Amino acid sequence: MRPAWLRVDGLRTRLVLVFIAIVLIIAGGTAGAVSLMARSWIYSNAQDVATAQFRDELQSLDGMPVDGLTPANLSQVFPSDLTLITDGEVVRQGSVDPATIPPSFDSGLDSSKLIRFERLDSERILLGMSVNVTDTTAEDGYDNQTLVKAVTVRPLVGVQDKFDDLLRVVGLTLAAGVLVSGLLGFWIASTLVRPLKRLDAAAARAADGDLSVRLPENGVAELAQVTTTFNNMVARNEAVIKGLEESEEQSRRFVADVSHELRTPLAALVPVSEILREEIPNLPPDAGAAARIVSSEIGKLTRLVEDLIEMSRHDSQQARLVLDDVDLVELTERTLESRGWTETVELDAPESISSRVDSRRIDIVVANLVGNALRHGSPPVRVELSAEPDYAVIAVVDHGPGILPQDRQAIFRRFYKVDTARGRSEGSGLGLSLAVENIHLHGGTIGVDQVDGSTVFTVRLPTADHEQ
Numbered sequence: 042m043r044p045a046w047l048r049v050d051g052l053r054t055r056l057v058l059v060f061i062a063i064v065l066i067i068a069g070g071t072a073g074a075v076s077l078m079a080r081s082w083i084y085s086n087a088q089d090v091a092t093a094q095f096r097d098e099l100q101s102l103d104g105m106p107v108d109g110l111t112p113a114n115l116s117q118v119f120p121s122d123l124t125l126i127t128d129g130e131v132v133r134q135g136s137v138d139p140a141t142i143p144p145s146f147d148s149g150l151d152s153s154k155l156i157r158f159e160r161l162d163s164e165r166i167l168l169g170m171s172v173n174v175t176d177t178t179a180e181d182g183y184d185n186q187t188l189v190k191a192v193t194v195r196p197l198v199g200v201q202d203k204f205d206d207l208l209r210v211v212g213l214t215l216a217a218g219v220l221v222s223g224l225l226g227f228w229i230a231s232t233l234v235r236p237l238k239r240l241d242a243a244a245a246r247a248a249d250g251d252l253s254v255r256l257p258e259n260g261v262a263e264l265a266q267v268t269t270t271f272n273n274m275v276a277r278n279e280a281v282i283k284g285l286e287e288s289e290e291q292s293r294r295f296v297a298d299v300s301h302e303l304r305t306p307l308a309a310l311v312p313v314s315e316i317l318r319e320e321i322p323n324l325p326p327d328a329g330a331a332a333r334i335v336s337s338e339i340g341k342l343t344r345l346v347e348d349l350i351e352m353s354r355h356d357s358q359q360a361r362l363v364l365d366d367v368d369l370v371e372l373t374e375r376t377l378e379s380r381g382w383t384e385t386v387e388l389d390a391p392e393s394i395s396s397r398v399d400s401r402r403i404d405i406v407v408a409n410l411v412g413n414a415l416r417h418g419s420p421p422v423r424v425e426l427s428a429e430p431d432y433a434v435i436a437v438v439d440h441g442p443g444i445l446p447q448d449r450q451a452i453f454r455r456f457y458k459v460d461t462a463r464g465r466s467e468g469s470g471l472g473l474s475l476a477v478e479n480i481h482l483h484g485g486t487i488g489v490d491q492v493d494g495s496t497v498f499t500v501r502l503p504t505a506d507h508e509q
Contacts, residue, residue, distance in 0.1 A: 056233075060226030061219050068218045072211045079207050087197040088166055092158050095168045099156075099191055106175040110187060118174070119191060126190040136194045137167070150190045164201065165194050236264045240271060252279035303346050307339070314339040351475055352455070362399040362482055369394045369403070369433055369502075370426055376407045377424070386411055390426035396433045396504045402479040403502075406487075407435065409472040410498045414439035418496060428504075432485075435500040443491050452489070453477045476500075 098120060107114050112133045115125055124135040126147075131139045149157045150171045157169040169192040176185045239256055246254045252275055256268045314336040321329045370390045377383050407424070414422045418439025425436040444452065451457050455474045480487045485502040 054230075056230035057223050057226040060222040060229075064218045064222040065215075068215055072215055076207060076211055080204055083200055083203050083207070084160070084163075084197065087200045088158065088160065091166050091195045091197060092156060092168065095170065095193070095195065096156050099170045099172050102174070103172045104175060104186070105172075106177050109178045110174070110176055110189075115174075115189070119189075120193075123191040123193045126192070127187055132189070135192075137192045139192075142167075142169075142192055147190070147192075150192075151188075160197075161194065164197055166197055168193050168195055233264065236268065240268065243271065243275075247275050247278070252282060299349075303342075304350065307343050307346055310339050311343060345471075349471070352471060352478070363401070364397050364399055367396060367398050367400050367403070369396050369398070369435065372400055372403060373407055373424060373426060373435070376404050377411070380408060380412075382411060382415070385415065385420070385422065387421055387423040388426075389423060391428070394426055394428050394433050396502055398483055398502060399479075402482065406476045406479050406500060407437075409476050410435075410437040410500075413472065414441075414496075414498075417441060429501075431504055433502045433504050435502070437498045438492075438495050440495050443494075443496050444489060449489050453487070 102118055105118050107118060110127055110132060112125075115132055119125060119133075120135075122136040123133070124137040124139055124142075125132040126139065143159070146157055146159055146167065146169060149155065150169050152171065155171060159167045161167055169190065171188050171190050173186045174189050176187050243254045243256050254275060255272050258265050258268045258272065317332040318336045321332050324332055370393050373388065373390065374383075377386055377388065411422065411424060414437050418441030421440065423438045425434075425438065427434045427436075453473050453476075455471055457474075477487055480500055480502070483502055485500060487498065487500050489496065489498050491497070
């Protein structure tokens, strides 16, 4: 995986690229303009040097006496690379073919001491100048001055070397500018990214439940303001969560206190309800119906209070396992028999499955799952027991309308009832949540699935000891 600073979508990389792009656009454009201007200046300077040197060579020859305008005599006076023309005739051909001399260039040499130049390419320049020489062999006996046109091609010395040096300097300067801008962008980006990373790490800690996290409110003003807002948000959330925890703790204490307070009068009502139930056949119809209702409601209230007391034990972490080596098949048979379900519930199990569990709590779990299947599902209801490596599996299957996917986790919460999926519940909504607590005490798991039109609650219990 790429480091964060190499990711193209990262803030640091984008800032560095922006700084480099700015330098390339501004410095590159400036360097290009300067290079063009410098190139023109370099050529102009080299041209001036060549022209001045050529002028100095010929000015000293103006009026020079020559014993006849012959190639040999003129060669003694003029440098050998010059093409010499007098009266339209080529006296000597030097570095320039007379046929290649432009007419306009040649006509401009008709005046003495007038220098002409024309750049042929990036490395050569055509130069021309006319001087008067004195022919001492003139027939009239008098000194006769003759106009001699001297034309040559001279190199523009050092132009390419200077231009290469200029490009080298411009390139190095541009590279240094890119490097400096990249480092500057990296530094500026780091001043922004580091606080953002600290903020992200702090937000992750807060999301994991550590609401004591705080960040120093310093650095760039805008980021410091964001940090202040974050600290205030976490502080408010911490206060709200602490208030909710205190409220939840008060609710738990209230439920526990009320449950224990109700337990005493219920202890007196339970024997009364049993006596009423026994006397129902001897009572008038109206009185018998009322006795049946009272006895049933006392039973429901007793189960609710016992569930609340058991839940308060789990909340206060006072629930403890009483482990023993148990045959789960035999335990399940006793659970079904004690509640009168042997005729309505099928049992599919091997001869025995040994596990070390708290038999009272597993009895409660199985009874709760089977009772829910009988109340809310449809027959046939079946309990399947099987053994896996290191686990014992208890599955309760019914063929009711099923449980919607969005409710399959929620049904294990306290007081949650799926009225639309399983019919109106007569229970307290604590049964499955208590089953979850009891299974977790054993180190096991519980879940629900829909398999081939059947609702399946599956309990997995480790067969080895589970230390508390």
